[in-house]
Amino acid sequence: MQITAAVAHGVKAPLTLETVEIEDPRPDEVLVRVVATGVCHTDMAMRDQELPVPPPAVLGHEGAGIVVRVGAGVTRVAPGDRVVMSFNSCGACPSCHDHIPAYCHDFFGRNFSGRRADGSSGLSWPGPGEGRVLGGNVFGQSSFATHALCPERNVVKVPATAPLEILGPLGCGVLTGAGAVMNALRVARGQSLAVFGTGAVGLSAVMAARVMGAASIIAIDLVEARLDLARELGATHVFNPGRTSVVDGIMALTGGMGVDYALDTTARLAVVGDAVRCLAPRGVCGLVGAMPFGQILPVDGGHLMSGGRSVRGIVEGDADPHQFIPALIDLYLAGQFPFDRLITFYPLAEINQAIHDAEAGRTVKPVLRMPGW
Ligand SMILES: NC(=O)c1ccc[n+]([C@@H]2O[C@H](COP(=O)([O-])OP(=O)(O)OC[C@H]3O[C@@H](n4cnc5c(N)ncnc54)[C@H](O)[C@@H]3O)[C@@H](O)[C@H]2O)c1
Numbered sequence: 001m002q003i004t005a006a007v008a009h010g011v012k013a014p015l016t017l018e019t020v021e022i023e024d025p026r027p028d029e030v031l032v033r034v035v036a037t038g039v040c041h042t043d044m045a046m047r048d049q050e051l052p053v054p055p056p057a058v059l060g061h062e063g064a065g066i067v068v069r070v071g072a073g074v075t076r077v078a079p080g081d082r083v084v085m086s087f088n089s090c091g092a093c094p095s096c097h098d099h100i101p102a103y104c105h106d107f108f109g110r111n112f113s114g115r116r117a118d119g120s121s122g123l124s125w126p127g128p129g130e131g132r133v134l135g136g137n138v139f140g141q142s143s144f145a146t147h148a149l150c151p152e153r154n155v156v157k158v159p160a161t162a163p164l165e166i167l168g169p170l171g172c173g174v175l176t177g178a179g180a181v182m183n184a185l186r187v188a189r190g191q192s193l194a195v196f197g198t199g200a201v202g203l204s205a206v207m208a209a210r211v212m213g214a215a216s217i218i219a220i221d222l223v224e225a226r227l228d229l230a231r232e233l234g235a236t237h238v239f240n241p242g243r244t245s246v247v248d249g250i251m252a253l254t255g256g257m258g259v260d261y262a263l264d265t266t267a268r269l270a271v272v273g274d275a276v277r278c279l280a281p282r283g284v285c286g287l288v289g290a291m292p293f294g295q296i297l298p299v300d301g302g303h304l305m306s307g308g309r310s311v312r313g314i315v316e317g318d319a320d321p322h323q324f325i326p327a328l329i330d331l332y333l334a335g336q337f338p339f340d341r342l343i344t345f346y347p348l349a350e351i352n353q354a355i356h357d358a359e360a361g362r363t364v365k366p367v368l369r370m371p372g373w
């Protein structure tokens with residue numbers, strides 16, 4: 001079958017809309033008609049080879065859509081079901097067994113290789129001949145396209161009462177920020193959290209901290225409009241490091257004690273250093289910003305050791321998407337988690353503009369609508 005997809009060609013190169021051939025689903029796969037898909041900062045990191053998905057490839061990993069066809073062995077979903085596509089995992093390793101598939105032992109292979117586990121791709125340029133294979137299966141979906149081929153594990157059925165066109169970001173960015181707070185750090189009522197970087201991930205963390213009843217929710221960003229939105233979504237204090245010393249500000253705010261938790265979403269080493277410096281004794285700093293391998297953190301070992309402080313990496317909010325995405329939808333429908341406030345819609349044809357606006361800090365979470373939706 002032929003579909004329209006946005007093809008990534010390499011570092012900083014514009015994505016091009018092209019006609020692409022997509023295979024029929026294999027026995028354990030599902031073909032989804034994409035309704036809308038979010039753009040996550042990680043898509044830019046993949047395009048720019050910081051997370052090296054070999055080009056040419058179809059990126060996109062926050063898709064929502066309707067199942068159109070299923071492989072013979074599929075039992076979880078049926079044609080007509082509404083689904084959110086999330087990250088991919090093997091289903092067989094110790095982490096998958098423990099329902100923490102974000103730490104799947106084959107996470108990189110299953111999400112960033114642009115290939116299925118057997119080395120094949122479901123996408124190619126139409127026509128005969130070699131050299132026409134396109135990278136697909138990115139996060140088990142490659143949803144910058146009108147249709148996506150997904151492993152059954154990768155799709156989460158969602159209720160018809162929820163607006164499908166906004167749900168895609170629950171598959172990655174929103175799940176990551178909310179899960180970091182609710183599942184990984186487990187911020188509790190009355191505690192304090194500092195969120196460094198208030199893009200889609202950071203703002204989702206802010207909203208989740210409010211749901212958890214955190215007493216102090218401190219948001220830090222260089223973009224004033226994002227800090228204004230952070231306040232509206234639950235931040236009790238905001239700091240712009242372009243204007244003031246964040247460490248001094250947070251220490252003053254907490255009476256010299258520091259915060260119970262810090263979350264870095266910027267992936268900048270100096271910011272991580274500040275985040276750790278702000279921790280109270282027994283405080284935990286979570287790292288979600290996507291860092292390339294080889295980055296050595298500027299962390300004071302004495303400060304860490306003496307107060308029993310710790311730093312930990314967090315992937316996809318420690319979430320099991322099958323449990324956590326429906327839980328976030330329930331919170332949204334109950335009016336407690338208004339993640340729709342982060343979204344700006346663009347048609348698929350304006351994907352490069354959407355990416356540009358996100359990189360410029362003008363749009364928090366671009367969501368691309370597919371033609372006809
Ligand atoms: N670990 C995971 O599972 C996971 C999942 C999704 C996204 N990510 C990563 O999380 C990060 C955040 O994603 P996003 O979509 O929210 O990106 P984003 O670019 O929208 O947000 C990052 C924010 O950090 C701010 N920032 C940059 N430098 C700063 C500084 N020095 N001080 C304070 N703020 C600063 C930016 O202004 C921006 O608002 C990205 O690195 C992304 O790749 C990780």
Ligand SMILES: [Zn+2]
Binds near residue numbers: 095096101104
């Ligand atoms: Zn696994």
Ligand SMILES: [Zn+2]
Binds near residue numbers: 043061
């Ligand atoms: Zn993502």
